[in-house]
Amino acid sequence: MIIFVAASVNPSSAESPNSNSKSNQIEYGEKYLPQTAVYTELQNSPDATAYVVIRLKKPHTVAAATMAEKRIAVKAVQESVITELAADEFNPVHIYDNFAAMTGYVNEQGLAKLAANPNVLSIGLDVGGHGHLNDSVPFINADDVHSLVGLGYTGEGITVAVLDTGIDSDHPDLRDNIADGWYYFLNETSGTGAEDDEGHGTNVAGIITSKGSVAPLGVAPDADILAIKVLDDDMKFQHTSIR
16 A cells, blocks of 8 residues: 655744735735735844745746746746846845746835736745644544544554655654565665665654654554655656666
């Protein structure tokens, strides 16, 4: 059995006044501009700038456009916005290649210009986020299932195959749940063992079956993990290696 698991990530300030959610923005047609957060940041900043994430209109390209052509179109939209701003009004930090967005430091004058630019859809703070395994397990009611009287579904007797970067065989939350038969398929070679040299596979395994002694309790803490290492320490693989 193979299960693909994605970590639950929640915005760190989902309900704060600095949130960039639509509920905290003023709608102008398809444009969503921050209501107060960016202006508050400007007022409180010692250099009168705010670090913002700017979402731009998606450029029009034909359905058959190549990735290179799409990148050219994205760059054209980005440059059309940047050229309207003076160097002291907006200092770009990240200019993305594949989607119409960018980040940077903006002052009050630059913010006004961005808000008025028809190619700008939204401007918000980079609120970031963090993993929430402690929240996700009760959110999906896994803790309720664990404690069912007479049943106690905890994954006992189930083996989950995880195709990833392997597993840390010494991890205190995982070492007792590693099934026999772990294997690696890398760069036309294969063999016994799947020690994790990147960390991602261990994280995925922890979401499934962590005992909760170091990391948060997993969804199925008594399940076993059959670790299959198909990704190297650069998170890369070759199709021909998996056979």
